[in-house]
Amino acid sequence: VYEGDSDLSYIQDTEAPYRSYDAFTSLIFGFAPKGMVVVWANYGLTVIEIGRYQAEIITNKEELQDAKNKYLKIWRFSPKRFDDLAKDFFVPDANCELWDTYRIRYSW
Known part of the structure; x- marks a missing residue:
């Protein structure tokens, strides 16, 4: 476990250095057309798909x-x-290709 960089501090009123490994804090769900769902784990400043x-x-x-x-x-x-x-929200030409492009292009 890397204990952190001494020059990085938490934003709050503490002197503790930022740790590159921190406790798991949340799951992030991303929804796209055609039933695509992407799940990320969030801990500290790190988000992993x-x-x-x-x-x-x-x-x-x-x-x-x-x-x-x-x-x-x-x-x-x-x-x-x-x-x-159901008729109002139906989008016949919806696809998730654009969202897949974002997933691949950007490091979440």
Whole structure:
């Protein structure tokens, strides 16, 4: 474990040097079109990508109806409102290529 650089200090009112290895503090989730999710681990000033995950399209009619009923119950939408929202938020030409480009280009 590298104990830190003596010339780097925490921003708060402490004299403790910055440690390049610090306790794990959070998970960061990034969402992109077409069901892409990227997860990062954050500790100190370091953020490391854990993985990129891609949702699969559900084609089973029963599974789709179960999911719809679940969300109708949770959010208390009427079936008509649910269908209207699905149409409003549907983006037929959405893709996650731009987000993948950002992931590769920039070191998160």
